[in-house]
Amino acid sequence: MFLNRVTKLHDRIPSQQDYPFSIPAIRTMDEIEIAANVTFFVGENGSGKSTLLEAIADKCEFNTAGGGRNNTYEVHASDSALGDYIRLSWMPKVTNGFFLRAESFYQFSSHLDEVDTTGFRDYGGKSLHHQSHGESFLSLFLHRFKGQAIYLLDEPEAALSPARQLAFLRVLYDLAEKEECQFIIATHSPILLGYPGADILSFDHGKISSIRYEESDHYQITRYFLENRERYLNELLKEEQDDE
Structure with a gap:
């Protein structure tokens, strides 16, 4: 494990009312300890998890549109709003790694088409555009990711079927346990969240707090739906009809 603490620099913040400090979990954040080599950020949309992950990528000097330190290209609205207001503590510091931003992965793939001179050696031997969305993600994980590095992943499940999410868990295990990689992952996937020891x-309820897997909404809602599908749908659709 390399990154062990993220601290908010209160003295640099111009106003707690402006974005991103208007996000409750970011406003109340002081510092967070990173205590495992696989850490998940969870929370509702807009809760701040991707904002913090992007800020960490910015401080690692990764391209905040997606990529590593050597991937230079631009995507509109990819700048980090929080990066100047946090400090990262390392033991030891690493410079190798990658920031996966699912929403701009297409642009990253186009960037590779323009600059790659190795025959896409680190991406399965062919352009990511010539692979399905899920295949291109797995090619990145299998071929580009290597030991002694930190990897920041924003919703990697976006391109992965349930079966491929399980395949990714195996890749994650091999990299984290055998090759000494560190991962911080923002996700909505109850499958990925089940990774042992993570x-x-x-980021819900206006603060950043550690929870157990079974306490997450992702687990509870998914379990309730699978065990009570007809009842859940009847209640949900009845509420919709009542609203009309």
Whole structure:
């Protein structure tokens, strides 16, 4: 494990009312401890998990549009709003790694088409555009990711079927346990969250707090739906009809 603490620099913040400090979990954040080599950020949309992950990528000097330190290209609205207001503590510091931003992965793939001179050696031997969305993600994980590095992943499940999420868990295990990689992952996937020994940091309820897997909404809602599908749908659709 390399990154062990993220601290908010209160003295640099111009106003707690402006974005991103208007996000409750970011406003109340002081510092968070990173205590496991696989850490998940969870929370509702807009809760701040991707904002913090992007800020960490910015401080690692990764391209905040997606990529590593040597991937230079631009995507509109990819700048980090929080990066100047946090400090990262390392033991030891690493410079190798990658920031996966699912929403701009297409642009990253186009960037590779323009600059790659190795025959896409680190991406399965062919352009990511010539692979399905899920295949291209797995090619990145299998071929580009290597030991002694930190990997920041924003919703990697976006391109992965349930079966491929399980395949990714195996890749994650091999990299984290055998090759000494560190991962911080923002996700909505109850499958990925089940990774054994991971820390789960929730951004809900206006603060960042550690929770157990079974306490996450992702687990509870998915379990309730699978065990009570007809009842859940009847209640949900009845509420919709009542609203009309």
